[in-house]
Amino acid sequence: MATCDPDTLFRSLSDASRRAIFERLCREGELTVGGLTRGSGISQPAVSKHLGVLREGGLVEGRRAGRSTYYRALPARLAPLDDWTGQMRAFWEARFDDLDDLLARMDN
Secondary structure: OOOOOHHHHHHHOOOHHHHHHHHHHHHHOOEOHHHHHOOOOOOHHHHHHHHHHHHHOOOEEEEEEOOEEEEEEOHHHHHHHHHHHHHHHHHHHHHHHHHHHHHHHHHO
16 A cells, blocks of 8 residues: 655645545545535535545545446555654653653742
8 A cells, every 4th residue: 555745645635625525435435426526515526626636645546337436535544644643742742741840840
């Protein structure tokens, strides 16, 4: 399974409509463009364009069945973002621990 760099993933998910499409595919499983368009509040061409960006980002893939393409989310491809947020969490937790230590020393 190919992974994308965090920049590509952040760009792919930077739009609220794309995040909503990705989340819906995660929750509901495979859907066609028509299925994704229904209830989304955006046009079919816009859904198709967002799917293209998500596909380029490695977050969705399509499966042809007759004249329809069924899209599904690939949530495991979010692993680089999970790694990055974990690193940032550890970085900031260490900084806050250092600040707590400094404030405790200042109180004494």
